[in-house]
Amino acid sequence: MRTLKPGDQTPQDTYKLLVGSVVPRPIAFVSSMDAEGVRNLAPFSFFTVASANPPIVCFCPMVRPPNDKGLASSKDTLRNVVATREFVLNIVSEDFAAQMNACSAELPPEVDEFEVSGLTPLASEVVRPPRVAESHIHMECRLAQVVHVSTEPLGGSLVLGEVLRFHIRESLLDNFRIDPDKLHAIGRMAGSTYARTTDRFELVRPK
Numbered sequence: 001m002r003t004l005k006p007g008d009q010t011p012q013d014t015y016k017l018l019v020g021s022v023v024p025r026p027i028a029f030v031s032s033m034d035a036e037g038v039r040n041l042a043p044f045s046f047f048t049v050a051s052a053n054p055p056i057v058c059f060c061p062m063v064r065p066p067n068d069k070g071l072a073s074s075k076d077t078l079r080n081v082v083a084t085r086e087f088v089l090n091i092v093s094e095d096f097a098a099q100m101n102a103c104s105a106e107l108p109p110e111v112d113e114f115e116v117s118g119l120t121p122l123a124s125e126v127v128r129p130p131r132v133a134e135s136h137i138h139m140e141c142r143l144a145q146v147v148h149v150s151t152e153p154l155g156g157s158l159v160l161g162e163v164l165r166f167h168i169r170e171s172l173l174d175n176f177r178i179d180p181d182k183l184h185a186i187g188r189m190a191g192s193t194y195a196r197t198t199d200r201f202e203l204v205r206p207k
Helices: 011-021 073-084 093-101 113-117
Strands: 028-033 037-045 047-052 055-059 088-092 137-148 159-170 185-190 192-195
Touching: 028 055, 028 073, 055 088, 055 137, 073 088, 073 093, 073 137, 073 159, 088 159, 093 113
Parallel strands: none
Antiparallel strands: 028 037, 028 088, 047 055, 055 159, 088 137, 137 159, 185 192
């Protein structure tokens, strides 16, 4: 085993170790709006469930080093969610993976990623941000809490949202169980690599 101390390496190298080790990661495709109603759509692979009662999901926008235009798309989502306290979490399936990837580009805040990607906005019931019609599962969320972990480049914030509405394609559901063979969810690996969820095995949990 090789032992590595984070303080002895660059944050970029530590990032590589984390995203190569914590795999596969599900993708939160988050739609939000700013105070003026400009839509934003961005994927986040630092994403999981925090609680089932009440239902709480969480994702982590990272502080990216500025690109050559001085822009960082992840900040738009965080700023929108903090300002409006609302967002929609859309689950990503393989059939629209390319459009999801188009939304990962670092674009100015006034650019609408729905228009860039060609994805279809669908009105939500209780929050202002629209859902992604192509997604098979949507969760309308109200902000519960933001934990700012680090403001340094490659740092991040933990965004926790309470699910107010689930919208699930009827064909996926059977007694509240979701059929993974119909969902075709994908996960994120390191770099530009993604994983399918079609190769699975079962282990019965011991009592």
